Amino acid sequence: MDLAVSPLVREDEGARSFAAAVVHLRGLCAEDLAAVNRTILTAMRSQTPMISDIAGHLINAGGKRLRPLLTLASARLFDYRGDDHVRLAAAVELIHGATLLHDDVVDDSRLRRGEATANVLWGNKESVLVGDYLFSQAFELMVSAGDLKVLQILSRAAGVIAEGEVLQLATQKNLEATFDMYLAVVESKTAALFAAASQAGAVIAGADAKAEDALRSFGRNLGVAYQLVDDALDYAGGEKALGKSVGDDFREGKMTLPVVYAFDRAGPSDRDFWRRTIAEGRQGADDFDRARRLIVATRALDDTFACARRYALRALDDLARAPLNPYAAALAEVAAQSTERVS
């Protein structure tokens, strides 16, 4: 394997530094986060046991709670003293959970966070319906927080996420997909919720328009960086570290940035390889390894990480427009380390 240039070689310190940044943020928001978890547990309670089972499997499977932490920290950053940020943060995590359940159905995923997915354990139908249930519970929580502007921000995000997923499906197996098309997918399917989660915290805390915009922009840029790293790790990561099946994107023919770059830079015979494996979906046992080698050799992987770092830097710039306090510092640390993570 000539993956020496991949982030795998930095696995130890990389894993530690990003994980440490999230742990630090979680520590700052520990009480709030415990309240979020209690709120989520209550929202998942249902007279129908299958709903509680599936939702519990997903929500308890060790997610980082990164998105709700954005809401909590943004609210606290602006010195918020109420408790609506807890309900909003819980709603954000439930929206995320609902999209994960539906994504795993759409992508036929088998593994998430190191565990079998709900669609494998219970079935596709069940995952679709429980996703709908989580989605509706998220809205109930948002409504109970009672802020119409926040409701508008988060319901808009939910629509943009769905649009992004459809767009991704439409660009799948399409080797003519460009950087801009890829970015449109990432901005809608991932960055929109990061942006809305961060903005919602600022809004509920009564931040002024400039500060609100700074937090929204911070969330968007962090979300893009995060997804870029995710897409790089699907080719560079080790299965154990990532907690999901490496190579899923390749098998699905997803036009993520590593493939966009690698195809763009490929010679004729490698282009034939990409056409066969991505456009036509005909893949043999060694094809994923060859894809990884091509992505490294064309520097597609390096450039994907470099692109992620540019977005992480923009996120840091955004934070410079917010008050300087421990919450801002913790968010900055997460952004700075977001491109070093391995899972």
Place this chain on the structure above:
Amino acid sequence: MDLAVSPLVREDEGARSFAAAVVHLRGLCAEDLAAVNRTILTAMRSQTPMISDIAGHLINAGGKRLRPLLTLASARLFDYRGDDHVRLAAAVELIHGATLLHDDVVDDSRLRRGEATANVLWGNKESVLVGDYLFSQAFELMVSAGDLKVLQILSRAAGVIAEGEVLQLATQKNLEATFDMYLAVVESKTAALFAAASQAGAVIAGADAKAEDALRSFGRNLGVAYQLVDDALDYAGGEKALGKSVGDDFREGKMTLPVVYAFDRAGPSDRDFWRRTIAEGRQGADDFDRARRLIVATRALDDTFACARRYALRALDDLARAPLNPYAAALAEVAAQSTERVS
């Protein structure tokens, strides 16, 4: 065929009278309904063509718009003069559309309103995601109407619908399902949205608590009657009249009331038939015809219609607690005719 006791023999006048009642209601709300349709068209607009295509296929496929009509008529019944009822009615239809897209995936349905379903034409994945999109658009519309109480009513309904669908999945193929279990499914998967749609109109119009409760109860009872007839027609209807595949429920092993009654009243050999076809899902070419004959012979079909009529009468009683005006009269006509419909 010994279906002489089925409603098929009344097809002509039955079809006319229910259709006439809906046409009458639609005529009363014609301007509002045109505004609802425009609002829906705008909400379905997306930069991603597949979304507009799928949503358009579903929404334009000649639905009766019964649920949004409940919202419009309820609002007008209490002399509402604003235009938020239009947004809420559009949201109700979009929630309904989202659940139809997901239902057809969950049930593997091939035909709806006489046309191929979206999951057949575009695929399951696409239907799941576009359903999510419609759901989020519904919430955006509700938020734009700006009434937190209505938001709470409708988001609660969305959660109850999802719970009902999961419950239905859990009782599928279970011959021990009782009338009460069946009713719980119907109340949540169908009647909850009828109830919320009717109540939302009353709330937005500022009706008092008693009147609001009357409209909610009216919607719930009408919804139960409507679903009972639907479930009866899946055994009694003609495919053309119903506009969806007759026998879908039987093939899926759904424990609808005709089967609950028929199994309860069956002798040993017929019980074996139901066990094989419903519990074990082993069905041959003639089995649906035999199921229809058994359901007629045990009076399961008659009793399902009788049960529907009881709920329709309750709906009429509920309306007696509301002001008497043309909107109330038109809603009463729909309720009275709801058990006579054939599609």
